[in-house]
Amino acid sequence: MFGPPVDLERYDEYVECMRETEYPMLKDTIYLDHAGTTPYSKRLMDRFHTEMTANLFGNPHSASPSSQRSTLGIETVRLELLRFFKADPDVFDLVFTANATAAIKLVAEAFREQDEGFWHGYHVDSHTSIVGVRECARKHQCFESDAEMERWLDENANSGHDDVRLFAYPAQSNLNGRRLPLEWCSRLRSRPQSAYSLLDAAAFTSTSALDLSDAAMAPDFTALSLYKIFGFPDLGALIVRKDAAHLFQKRKYFGGGTVDMVVCVKEQWHAKKSGPLHEQLEDGTLPIHSIVALKSAMQTHAELFGTLDQVAKHTAALAKQLYDGLLALKHGNEMQVCTIYTSEDTKYGDSALQGPIISFNMQDSGGNWVSNTEVEKLASIRNVHLRTGGVCNPGGVAQSLGLAPWEMHENFSAGHRCGGENDILHGKPTGVVRVSLGAMSTRSDVVRFLEFVEEFFVDKSKSLPPLCSSMQVEDSQAQRFHVESLTVYPVKSCAGWQIPYDTPWEIRNEGLAWDREWCIVHQGTGKALSQKQHPRMALIRPTLDFKAGMLRFSAPGLSEQIAVRLSKDPSLLEAAETAARDTNVCGDSIQTRRYTSSNIAKFLTNVIGVPCTLARFPAASGLSKSTRHSKAHLAQPRTSATRTGPPILLSNESPILTISRSSLNRLNEQIKAKGGKAAHPSVFRANIVLAESTSLPSGQEQPWAEDEWESMRVGGETGAVLEFLGGCRRCQMVCIDQISGEKNQEPFVTLAKTRRSEGRVLFGVHTALVETKGAAPMIRAGDVVQTIGRR
Structure with a gap:
């Protein structure tokens, strides 16, 4: 049968069956982003593969057989596309572009070159690409409602204007799917000839047929996104009414294939092509193979889905x-x-x-x-x-x-x-x-x-339960907690290194010593990689070797290891070892020292699977000051003398993260009650794990008590004071097994159901050292913790 059945119920059943064979990427997937793109089918790719292996396609700017095959194929697809939109080729021309935005930009550049500039009006529901045209206009206006647009059309229909005007709007809002009147284009045409319409049809045509058979009703310019309709290839197009083509004659730039003659020695002169408009606007070599793929896409779309109606x-x-x-x-x-x-x-x-x-x-x-x-x-x-x-x-x-x-x-x-x-x-x-x-x-x-x-x-209960589900916090708990373990993460998003029990460890304003001083950066973009996108980073295990003064790296399955010096003294780092580079960390642009060793880059690339290398921050100098601070949504320490939050190195939000063993136990009880696997503390990537006294009677643990604390003192009456800045907002990164690098659904699923406050899923508390003078305070596993104050 050619195409699916017309009956809607049978159509749905047909799509269900078709997805199993044609769209394997949709298996067990709820895909609800069709306004952004469309998955492509197996049949499409098979058809395109056959076309590519059976024919040779060359640069169309030539007379060779392969070039002529490309030229013929491109013009055939161009004609088929016009017919797809019922656009008469005698009235309309079609220009291939990279995407719908490129089509809109092509129109904007043409209007920008008009002698007196142009006026730009756009509907409030317009895509950003339409709004951006205003920056090229001499004057511009946003119509904030349909009624305002209607009044403008009525009041200006018979008024004369010498200036060129461009009104643009979407056929369908990409925000809420509302469809705007296509008749506005014909009403605008009743105005003086200096008024033109630009229709953004990208969202509309992804699921509906655009009928341009009535030329009097059609826009002057129609921007299209072909990949949103067919899924593949990534192309756009601009359909132009030929009676509006003269607006492009003032376009200054010309590219290869759009001119008949160019003189650049002793004279500067050129002659544009005098043929169809698309020959004047399609600069350089067209994406030949993408256009060939478009032919396969159109055929496959018709076979699988019938018509857009x-x-x-x-x-x-x-x-x-x-x-x-x-x-x-x-x-x-x-x-x-x-x-x-x-x-x-x-x-x-x-x-x-x-x-x-x-x-x-x-x-x-x-x-x-x-x-x-x-x-x-x-x-x-x-x-x-x-x-x-x-x-x-x-x-x-x-x-x-x-x-x-x-x-x-x-x-x-x-x-x-x-x-x-x-x-x-x-x-x-x-x-x-x-x-x-x-x-x-x-x-x-x-x-x-x-x-x-x-x-x-959906909360089925009659009232909203409080986030803190612990028993009433008692003042007698002041000495009930101790530091169970300490962990630092020398390299951002890699495995942690647990500090040996009873080992004193320095607390700095930026966090625990050696915590997140290094990061792994993409070699191309310079962006710091995150375990959220690259779960295999959990397999990279840094080790602090103070005896040798080295930070060592290992990974399962790799016999080789790499190491870098711990010293922050720039004189001990040869210039050839590192180079200053800009690095993007959580949206912040900072200066890092990037390691130039090919062995380091090779090791990390082999583990993670993307081209990357190692970088250090601050720039290998103990005198450097951190240029990053805790995020604005966190509380600022009350003792801080500055207007900014505490400094941080490469952590996401705050200097130190603290979790409670009692809270983790309660969470795991909830997970296991539903047949899930208990979460290991390592998935939360905390620096400090607090535990209650082992002598407490059964059932007397107080999970979530940390939600109520203002601060804590560790190590006795003269110990360091750490202040709590707010709950830690968790993400799906907690679902990555820190031993295997595999993704799971827990514990985030249970957290999302039990630990949501003001729309955010919380576990653990952001922590910072209260500003001190003199020697840096110390902390060690086993230290007694005294909680101070309650929120």
């Missing part, structure tokens, strides 16, 4: 099912779980008005917003693929979340960045959770996602 009906039904399911979720106290961002005319299930995208935020039973970062962490563990954050729709996000410009400026000043973890500021979320359905989505995906939300974010 069928896809639209299928995804509209799924979106309605998901929308209704999310709306029905309530906590035990009847509070709504999800706040879904819609407009007045939103009607899920009607593909003419609404695309298959749902954006929302969640609140706990106490009315607190759930951090989207925590949602994404849990989604990763459960193999749910979705998107969170601003989703490249600044106007739509600001309106949906009620964020005024001053608030967004304030959030930026407070350290908020796109993709950052601190995503709830001043009582408001800074982004959304976005789920988007596509051609290969099924009802099973919807059901499983709703089960995921219910499992982790």
